[in-house]
Amino acid sequence: MQQIGPMVLCVDDEVVGLQVRKLILERSGYRVLTAPDGPSGLLLFDDHPVEAVVLDYSMPGMNGGEVAARMRSAKPDVPIVLLSAYMGLPAEVTDLVNIYMTKGQGAPVLIKNLKALLEPAGADPRRIC
């Protein structure tokens, strides 16, 4: 049997942080796509059947808020988790996303939030096909 987890797109300009996040999510059974900036993240979002997005807010050029707005207009049903090292983002940004969390809360919290967004209560992210 082949385990196929939901496809999660991670967008972050922090190379190491992005790499580590990918490792954590893959270990938890997710398929992970990564993008180092907003424009490449949007391209991946349009071209792939992404089921959730883990998006960093503070990025050079296009920030996470703008990326989330475009993602919402393209595929409004795809849940978005917004990550930021800053605290207290404006409401017009946090209203665009499903969950807003600060970096440093830890992997378990991220995994728990993704699970809550993607699966019905109690289901395993690793789907069997």
Next chain:
Amino acid sequence: MNLKQFNRILLRALLLPVLSLAVVAGVLLLQVLHARRTVTAIQVSDDIIAATTEAQTLLVDEETGLRGYQITADPAFLQPYEEALPSFARLTASLHANLMAQRESTRTLDGIDAGEQTWTASYAQPLIAQIGAGGNANDPALNMSGKEQMDGLRVRVRQLLQRETELRVAEVRRWHKEVQHTVEALLLLALLAGIVISVTTVRSLKRVSGAYQKTLDEQREAQAALVATEKLATAGRLAANIAHEMHNPLDSVVNLLYLLRDERDPVLANEYVDLAQAELTRMGEVSRAMLGLYNDSVLPDPVGVSEVLRQPTAAAFGPPVPPSRSPVGTRRNA
């Protein structure tokens, strides 16, 4: 101070000198009008004096003409008398009018007029008739009567002349006094107006200056508050940026520790440790960069120990060490 108050001060500053000048002009105008009346009165007095002097001359002409006829019995000598008679009548009429205009008494003039008519009727005409009829021209009683009447006329004319001259002198004296009073009043008015204008202007200027200074002070305070707020905001932004730069590698280290806990593969575990090490080094660099912004004079700076030992106070620290073996130490700045 608002615009309305400022405009009111400006209006007052404009109106005050204008009103003061208007008052001074009014006083001058009154004086000029009064002076005109006085000058007119003096001119009429001059006319009266001139007419009275001419009346004297006409009386002389009348008497001279009569005397000449009395002496020569030649009608040609009567010419001055005959010319003077109607002129005298016109003159007394004109004098009468001038005296009435000056509101002066005409009693003396009426006496002169009546006296002249009496002299003419009771002496001159009878004498002329008598001489013309070839009668005696040297009647002593008649001559004496004629002389007395003429003397009386001359006295009255002199009285009129003297009185009018005195009136004229008094009028001129009064005019001089009025001019002097007017000049004094104008000087006083000008001084008062100057003082009032100066005091009012100084007060207004002080008010405006005070308001301007207050506005400047308020602006300066607002500026200082703005600068202080901006500094605080800048400090806040800097602190947020520093926290952000520290938070990202910290998040990676936390996640790597999470991965390490359950990682059985030593190769992968080492990779995670290397990554964590790199992130911690990055945090250290950020921290050092931030510390480098703060210039603290008590921070140690490196010096050679042999250099320190060569200083006079080195004896307090023990024997010198050979240069080749002296480590680089640190000396605290004072």
